[in-house]
Amino acid sequence: MHRWAGGTVRVAARRRLGLRELGVSFPAAAGDHLPWFTEGARRLVEILRAADPAAPVWTWGPDGHVRFWSRRMLHESAVHRCDLDLALGRDPVVAPATAEDGVAELLENLESAAAFAPKIENLRGGGRTLAFTATDIGARWLLHLRPDRLEWNREDGSAATADAEVGGDVSDVLLFLWGRRELDDPRLRLSGDDDLLTHWVENSAI
Numbered sequence: 001m002h003r004w005a006g007g008t009v010r011v012a013a014r015r016r017l018g019l020r021e022l023g024v025s026f027p028a029a030a031g032d033h034l035p036w037f038t039e040g041a042r043r044l045v046e047i048l049r050a051a052d053p054a055a056p057v058w059t060w061g062p063d064g065h066v067r068f069w070s071r072r073m074l075h076e077s078a079v080h081r082c083d084l085d086l087a088l089g090r091d092p093v094v095a096p097a098t099a100e101d102g103v104a105e106l107l108e109n110l111e112s113a114a115a116f117a118p119k120i121e122n123l124r125g126g127g128r129t130l131a132f133t134a135t136d137i138g139a140r141w142l143l144h145l146r147p148d149r150l151e152w153n154r155e156d157g158s159a160a161t162a163d164a165e166v167g168g169d170v171s172d173v174l175l176f177l178w179g180r181r182e183l184d185d186p187r188l189r190l191s192g193d194d195d196l197l198t199h200w201v202e203n204s205a206i
Contacts, residue, residue: 001076002037005069006044009051013058044073060116061109072109075102079178092175096137099174103132103141106177107152110143110204119203123150128196131162132177134170135189164192164200179205 007013007022027036053067061068075098082092094102114120123145130143140158144151166176167189175181176188183190183197190197 002040002044002073005073006040006047009057009066009069010047012055014056015058016060017058041077048073061112063108071101071105074098075105078102079175079180082175082180086180092171092180094171094174096170099170100134100137100139102174103134103139103170103177104154106174106206107141107143110152110206111150113206117206119205120150122203123200124148128163128193129161130196130200131160131165132173133165133167134173135167136169139170162192164190164194164196166190166197177204 003024004019004022007024008017011017011022027033048066048070051066053065053070055066056064057066057069058064059068059072061072078094078098079102082094085092110120125147126145127147128145130145131140132143133140139154139156141152141154142158142160142162144153166173168176168181168187172181172185172187176185179201181188183201
């Protein structure tokens with residue numbers, strides 16, 4: 001992902017380019033992956049810092065500018081770092097400021113992700129609303145499942161009703177949205193329609 005995103009920005013791609021088109025190759029030996037990962041991350045940061053954030057470039061989300069990739073790669077890396085923590089038996093935590101933006105970034109891009117995660121289309125319809133509440137920072141996001149689109153807004157301190165709600169620290173809310181916290185996780189507080197929460201889990205994976 002680091003090499004793909006970095007290469008996309010480096011050549012100012014105007015369409016989706018594959019790894020081969022971007023000249024990405026993989027290590028021949030398993031033991032070479034760690035330096036390969038490290039070099040890919042270093043090069044990605046160099047490319048993004050040298051690029052104009054407002055420059056146009058192909059993206060899979062609604063923001064067709066370099067800044068999409070800077071933001072996307074931050075959250076991509078944060079979630080997969082949490083995967084490493086989970087694999088090692090550690091409890092992952094995302095810094096609150098990063099997790100707060102990560103929730104918004106996922107909701108902004110969710111509908112566009114249906115191009116490669118078609119189950120997202122199943123979330124539309126019925127006019128139901130899901131709320132995601134980060135109690136530690138006082139943030140609340142509402143996702144409205146419209147018949148023709150997904151629509152979201154942030155309403156901190158709002159008493160607007162939702163058909164189902166997931167609450168917890170912002171890090172745990174983000175990890176739930178990315179499928180790294182399950183519905184029965186004691187860190188989460190759930191309310192409302194259990195079937196809707198299950199429907200979200202079964203169809204929201206990107």
